[in-house]
Amino acid sequence: xxxxxxxxxxxxxxxxxxxxxxxxxxxxxxxxxxxxxxxxxxxxxxxxxxxxxxxxxxxxxxxxxxxxxxxxxxxxxxxxxxxxxxxxxxxxxxxxxxxxxxxxxxxxxxxxxxxxxxxxxxxxxxxxxxxxxxxxxxxxxxxxxxxxxxxxxxxxxxxxxxxxxxxxxxxxxxxxxxxxxxxxxxxxxxxxxxxxxxxxxxxxxxxxxx
Amino acid sequence: xxxxxxxxxxxxxxxxxxxxxxxxxxxxxxxxxxxxxxxxxxxxxxxxxxxxxxxxxxxxxxxxxxxxxxxxxxxxxxxxxxxxxxxxxxxxxxxxxxxxxxxxxxxxxxxxxxxxxxxxxxxxxxxxxxxxxxxxxxxxxxxxxxxxxxxxxxxxxxxxxxxxxxxxxxxxxxxxxxxxxxxxxxxxxxxxxxxxxxxxxxxxxxxxxxxxxxxxxxxxxxx
Numbered sequence: 001x002x003x004x005x006x007x008x009x010x011x012x013x014x015x016x017x018x019x020x021x022x023x024x025x026x027x028x029x030x031x032x033x034x035x036x037x038x039x040x041x042x043x044x045x046x047x048x049x050x051x052x053x054x055x056x057x058x059x060x061x062x063x064x065x066x067x068x069x070x071x072x073x074x075x076x077x078x079x080x081x082x083x084x085x086x087x088x089x090x091x092x093x094x095x096x097x098x099x100x101x102x103x104x105x106x107x108x109x110x111x112x113x114x115x116x117x118x119x120x121x122x123x124x125x126x127x128x129x130x131x132x133x134x135x136x137x138x139x140x141x142x143x144x145x146x147x148x149x150x151x152x153x154x155x156x157x158x159x160x161x162x163x164x165x166x167x168x169x170x171x172x173x174x175x176x177x178x179x180x181x182x183x184x185x186x187x188x189x190x191x192x193x194x195x196x197x198x199x200x201x202x203x204x205x206x207x208x209x210x
Numbered sequence: 211x212x213x214x215x216x217x218x219x220x221x222x223x224x225x226x227x228x229x230x231x232x233x234x235x236x237x238x239x240x241x242x243x244x245x246x247x248x249x250x251x252x253x254x255x256x257x258x259x260x261x262x263x264x265x266x267x268x269x270x271x272x273x274x275x276x277x278x279x280x281x282x283x284x285x286x287x288x289x290x291x292x293x294x295x296x297x298x299x300x301x302x303x304x305x306x307x308x309x310x311x312x313x314x315x316x317x318x319x320x321x322x323x324x325x326x327x328x329x330x331x332x333x334x335x336x337x338x339x340x341x342x343x344x345x346x347x348x349x350x351x352x353x354x355x356x357x358x359x360x361x362x363x364x365x366x367x368x369x370x371x372x373x374x375x376x377x378x379x380x381x382x383x384x385x386x387x388x389x390x391x392x393x394x395x396x397x398x399x400x401x402x403x404x405x406x407x408x409x410x411x412x413x414x415x416x417x418x419x420x421x422x423x424x425x426x427x428x429x430x431x432x433x
Contacts, residue, residue, distance in 0.1 A: 080297075082296065086289050090288060095221060103217060103218070104293065107293060109214065
């Protein structure tokens with residue numbers, strides 16, 4: 001069963017910062033149900049690559065194609081079909097989890113109550129607490145809610161496990177597997193080994209590779 | 211789309227209500243700057259009357275500069291701005307909601323305080339009323355234009371003086387018409403022309419500023 005048809009194709013991607021090549025010659029193709037794990041030491045450019053894949057940043061060379069169309073030319077359509085979870089959770093600190101979900105739902109044009117998702121994340125009892133009073137792990141969990149609320153084909157996750165306890169990691173893995181089984185894709189930057197039984201590729205960034 | 215518009219405004223207001231110091235400080239700053247002038251210029255009401263409109267308008271500009279700087283800063287740091295960029299809704303429309311919330315929270319209180327400041331500056335009732343109207347019509351321009359500057363500088367660290375330099379020139383037209391209207395009212399001249407021109411500026415800025423702001427944010431993500 002596949003809900004998403006598109007695939008992500010990356011060729012000859014390069015990026016430089018302060019006239020120094022951060023990475024070059026990045027190649028991969030990601031199809032429905034596949035995961036790409038980004039590995040590499042600190043400063044190897046994992047986060048930067050994710051921001052490039054999210055079309056927030058332009059690469060200095062190379063091409064990203066989504067559904068066989070260049071992302072540079074169709075950034076809007078592409079961005080609507082991806083989730084980006086960076087180092088920051090994208091939550092407003094002075095709003096409660098529930099209000100954050102409401103705000104996200106309106107921005108993403110969703111309907112329905114977030115209660116079911118919050119229940120799955122074991123956050124329902126905290127739903128009316130302002131995000132600034134949550135622990136780092138709880139806030140991270142709350143950020144996962146939008147992956148579950150809003151079905152999008154491509155997930156770009158930057159160290160998604162940060163702050164999560166074992167239970168939280170299990171929830172994330174289960175959510176991810178469900179997403180893949182529906183034909184979703186994910187690019188995940190992480191230092192940990194992902195303990196997932198799925199179709200996984202690994203991309204090593206860093207000097208050894210460049 | 212309208213739902214997103216009103217939800218953004220509602221939540222931005224909620225956030226502000228929960229952090230009172232954030233909106234009170236620019237307002238207090240505005241009041242204090244204006245009050246310094248009668249204290250330092252002495253009891254000569256003629257001088258005061260002549261420069262009162264300018265004082266209030268310049269203070270309103272400074273107070274706006276103080277508050278507009280952070281309109282996108284916190285959102286960018288929280289990663290919330292990325293969500294807006296990934297939204298299927300037109301970004302300019304979301305920006306319009308955001309800037310209108312900024313005006314409701316920071317601009318409108320300045321307008322509300324102005325009759326009191328009119329008294330402090332010994333303006334005639336007619337001039338005071340015109341001051342109120344000119345601020346009501348003109349302060350949206352300050353928020354709209356300011357947002358463009360804030361969007362352009364959101365990713366530049368230690369830019370505290372870059373923003374005023376960028377946007378102060380854009381404030382000149384509205385400053386001229388705003389002070390002109392109040393001076394005209396003080397001399398019992400008609401003010402509708404100045405106010406109409408300000409309304410035109412205000413509407414034009416509402417039409418264009420969200421577009422430029424969203425454009426700036428999309429390019430600015432490209433830091």
